[in-house]
Amino acid sequence: MAGAQPRKRKGATAEQRTAAAHRPVARVLVDVPLPVHLDRPFDYQVPDRLDADAVPGCRVRVRFRGKLVDGYLLERNETTDFKGTLSWVERVTSPEPVLTPELLEMARAVAARYGGMLADVVRLAIPPRHAGAEKKAPSEPGPPPPRPETEGWNRYQHGQSFLDAVHAGRSARAVWQALPGEDWPGRLAEVAATAAAAGRGALIVVPDHRDLQRLQDACAALVGDGVVALAAELAPAERYRRWLAVLRGAARVVVGTRAAMFAPVRDLGFAAVWDDGDDLHSYPQVPYPHTRDVLTQRAHAAGAALIVGGFARTAEAALLAESGWAHELTAHRAEVRAAAPRVTAIGEDDTQLARDPAARAARLPSVAFEAARAALGAGAPVLVQVPRRGYVPALACGDCRERARCRRCAGPLALPGGSEGGAPKPAACSWCGAAEAAFKCGNCGSRRLRAIAIGAGRTAEELGRAFSNVTVRTSGAGEVLATVPAKPALIVCTPGAEPVAEGGYGAALLLDGRTLLARPELRAAETTLRLWFDAAALVRPGRDGGRVVVMAESSLQPVQALVRWDPAWFASLELAERAELGFPPARRVAAVDGTPEAIEALLDSADLPATAEILGPVPLGAVDEDGNxxxxxxxxxxxxTEGRALASSLHAAQAIRAARKAAELQVRLDPLEML
Incomplete structure (x- = not known):
C-alpha cells in the first residue's frame, strides 16, 4: 500500500495538467536505492497525455525526493489512500511492459524468501534499457520444433516417463544424477526441445560461460533459431535485445548463467539448473538469491517441470528428493559401473611418499605415475587437478615451520615462479607484491624457506621434468581451456577449469585432497566431492582403460563416495549431519553483521519466530586491547517451516531501524561463505 508521497521541490510552479479520465492513479516502484522502511510503491497522478502509454509494467520517470528518477508502473487505480497532493508521472520512458505480472510476482516471492527489497530483486531481473534494441528485438515466435529423439534417456530409470510428462505439460520434478561421461548438454537440450515441441518455454541455467557455450550449441541443434543465451558478460544493447526476445515470446528456449534465472520465459514448461553446488549460482548482490531456489519457486508457481542435475549431489538436492517434492532420476548400478572409470585412493602420508621414488620426482606416487604413463602410451590426454593456482602459493620457515610473512605488511609470502636475469624470482608478498630476497624468520631467525603448498604452475613444471617428451598445458585463472584434442598431453588445471577432452581423458590425477577437505567450511567435504566428480566424469570408462587416482585417505566418506561412484549416498549422509547440527538445508539460518550496538538493538526490536535459536554474537576480524x-x-x-517468518521479521526490524536513521546491518539468509 502506498505511503506518504515525497514533497515537491520548493519554489516549483504548479503546471496545469489534466489527469487521465480512467484510473488516474499510478502505483510506481521507484528504481533507486531506498532505506528499508521505504520498501513499497508510491502513488502518482497520470496526466491525460500519457494515458495510452502508461500501461502496467512499463518504465516511467517520476520525481522522488526532488529528483527525476526511473521507475516501473505496477498498476493503475481510480483512487489513492494518500491524503496529500500527488505528484505527476513526468513521462513514459517506454511503453514496453517489461515488468510483467508473472515477473513481479516472482520478484516479490524472492524478496520475501531472502528478506530483501522488491526494488533490489527487480533490478537483478530486468536489464538496463537500450532504446535501439527495442526496435531490433524480434516479436514473433517461430513454429514449434519437432519432438526430438531421446534415446539417451533410456539409460535412466523413468527417464522416458519424465520426458512424456514434460511434453504433456505436467509438473514433473526430478533430481538428476548424470552418468559418468554423460553428454549432459545434449540430455538437457532434449528435454528443453520436448517442452518447446509442446508449445511451452524452457529455461536452463549453468555455472559459467564454457558450460553455456556447450549447452547453447546442443539446444541450437535441436531447436534452431528459437534459442537465446543470456549472460551478464554480454554488451548492454545485445543483452537487452535478447532479453526482449524472451519477453515477447520469440525465443522458446533460454539458456544462461545466473543472470538468466529471472528470464521472463513465456508459458514456462521446463526449468533446470546444472551443478547447483557451484558457488557461481549464488548472486553476489542483495538479496543474494540462489539459482536453485529461484528456479524451484518458479517451477512451483508455473506448474512447470524441473531438473536439478549434476554429476554430484548437494544436500539441498537430497532434501528435495527425500522430502518427496522431487523424484530421483538415476541409472541402474550396472549402468553406473559400466560408465565409471576405475578409482584408486592413495593416502598423503609424508613418510610413505618420501620412500616412493616417483613421488620424489614429480609429487606423484607410483600408482598415479603408472596410470598417467599408461594413458599417455594409449594416446590419450591426462588430467591433473591441483587445488591451488600459482607456483608456490604458501611458504613457511624451513626450521620452525612458522608461516613466512612480509616484513612490510605481514602478508603471506609466495614464490611467483619464473626467472629474472637468469635466476629464479625471489619470494614476494601476496598482498603488497614486494619482493623478499633476504627472508629472516621473526620467530627463530632462520633464513630458510620451505613450501607448504604447491600450485598448478610448480606442478606443471615438475611433471614436465618427469614426462620430458610430453606436452604440458595449464588451465586456470590466466587462461581456461575449453577443449583439448585426443592426443597425449598432461593438462594441469585448478578445480572448475577442467577442459573437455575429445573422447575423454585416459586418466585423472586428483592431487592434494587434504588441502580441499581441510578448508574451515561446513560445505568443504561436499564441495570437494563435487569437484572430484566433475573431473572424474571427464575420464573414459574403466572398461576402456580410464583411471582416476585421488590422493586422499580411502577411509574418508567423500573418498568412499568417489570410489563407489555414489554421490547420492554421501548427500544423504551430509543432509543427516546438517539436520543434527541445525544447519541448512535442514534449518534456515540468518547471518546478521553489524556493530555490537546495532545487533543488540535488533534483538530488542525483532519479533523472531518461536523456534528461533540465537548464536553469538562473535567478533568479525581483529579486536582492540579491551577485547572489543x-x-x-x-x-x-x-x-x-518458519524460514519465511524469519526473513519477514528481520526485514521489519531493519525497517524500524532505518526509519530511526540507525546504523544499517547486513542480513543474509543461508550465506554460502559462512557455511
Missing amino acids: SERERLIVRVDR
Whole structure:
C-alpha cells in the first residue's frame, strides 16, 4: 500500500495538467536505492497525455525526493489512500511492459524468501534499457520444433516417463544424477526441445560461460533459431535485445548463467539448473538469491517441470528428493559401473611418499605415475587437478615451520615462479607484491624457506621434468581451456577449469585432497566431492582403460563416495549431519553483521519466530586491547517451516531501524561463505 508521497521541490510552479479520465492513479516502484522502511510503491497522478502509454509494467520517470528518477508502473487505480497532493508521472520512458505480472510476482516471492527489497530483486531481473534494441528485438515466435529423439534417456530409470510428462505439460520434478561421461548438454537440450515441441518455454541455467557455450550449441541443434543465451558478460544493447526476445515470446528456449534465472520465459514448461553446488549460482548482490531456489519457486508457481542435475549431489538436492517434492532420476548400478572409470585412493602420508621414488620426482606416487604413463602410451590426454593456482602459493620457515610473512605488511609470502636475469624470482608478498630476497624468520631467525603448498604452475613444471617428451598445458585463472584434442598431453588445471577432452581423458590425477577437505567450511567435504566428480566424469570408462587416482585417505566418506561412484549416498549422509547440527538445508539460518550496538538493538526490536535459536554474537576480524570488535556476527536459525517468518521479521526490524536513521546491518539468509 502506498505511503506518504515525497514533497515537491520548493519554489516549483504548479503546471496545469489534466489527469487521465480512467484510473488516474499510478502505483510506481521507484528504481533507486531506498532505506528499508521505504520498501513499497508510491502513488502518482497520470496526466491525460500519457494515458495510452502508461500501461502496467512499463518504465516511467517520476520525481522522488526532488529528483527525476526511473521507475516501473505496477498498476493503475481510480483512487489513492494518500491524503496529500500527488505528484505527476513526468513521462513514459517506454511503453514496453517489461515488468510483467508473472515477473513481479516472482520478484516479490524472492524478496520475501531472502528478506530483501522488491526494488533490489527487480533490478537483478530486468536489464538496463537500450532504446535501439527495442526496435531490433524480434516479436514473433517461430513454429514449434519437432519432438526430438531421446534415446539417451533410456539409460535412466523413468527417464522416458519424465520426458512424456514434460511434453504433456505436467509438473514433473526430478533430481538428476548424470552418468559418468554423460553428454549432459545434449540430455538437457532434449528435454528443453520436448517442452518447446509442446508449445511451452524452457529455461536452463549453468555455472559459467564454457558450460553455456556447450549447452547453447546442443539446444541450437535441436531447436534452431528459437534459442537465446543470456549472460551478464554480454554488451548492454545485445543483452537487452535478447532479453526482449524472451519477453515477447520469440525465443522458446533460454539458456544462461545466473543472470538468466529471472528470464521472463513465456508459458514456462521446463526449468533446470546444472551443478547447483557451484558457488557461481549464488548472486553476489542483495538479496543474494540462489539459482536453485529461484528456479524451484518458479517451477512451483508455473506448474512447470524441473531438473536439478549434476554429476554430484548437494544436500539441498537430497532434501528435495527425500522430502518427496522431487523424484530421483538415476541409472541402474550396472549402468553406473559400466560408465565409471576405475578409482584408486592413495593416502598423503609424508613418510610413505618420501620412500616412493616417483613421488620424489614429480609429487606423484607410483600408482598415479603408472596410470598417467599408461594413458599417455594409449594416446590419450591426462588430467591433473591441483587445488591451488600459482607456483608456490604458501611458504613457511624451513626450521620452525612458522608461516613466512612480509616484513612490510605481514602478508603471506609466495614464490611467483619464473626467472629474472637468469635466476629464479625471489619470494614476494601476496598482498603488497614486494619482493623478499633476504627472508629472516621473526620467530627463530632462520633464513630458510620451505613450501607448504604447491600450485598448478610448480606442478606443471615438475611433471614436465618427469614426462620430458610430453606436452604440458595449464588451465586456470590466466587462461581456461575449453577443449583439448585426443592426443597425449598432461593438462594441469585448478578445480572448475577442467577442459573437455575429445573422447575423454585416459586418466585423472586428483592431487592434494587434504588441502580441499581441510578448508574451515561446513560445505568443504561436499564441495570437494563435487569437484572430484566433475573431473572424474571427464575420464573414459574403466572398461576402456580410464583411471582416476585421488590422493586422499580411502577411509574418508567423500573418498568412499568417489570410489563407489555414489554421490547420492554421501548427500544423504551430509543432509543427516546438517539436520543434527541445525544447519541448512535442514534449518534456515540468518547471518546478521553489524556493530555490537546495532545487533543488540535488533534483538530488542525483532519479533523472531518461536523456534528461533540465537548464536553469538562473535567478533568479525581483529579486536582492540579491551577485547572489543568494531563488527560482530549474530546467527539466528529456525525450523525450515518458519524460514519465511524469519526473513519477514528481520526485514521489519531493519525497517524500524532505518526509519530511526540507525546504523544499517547486513542480513543474509543461508550465506554460502559462512557455511
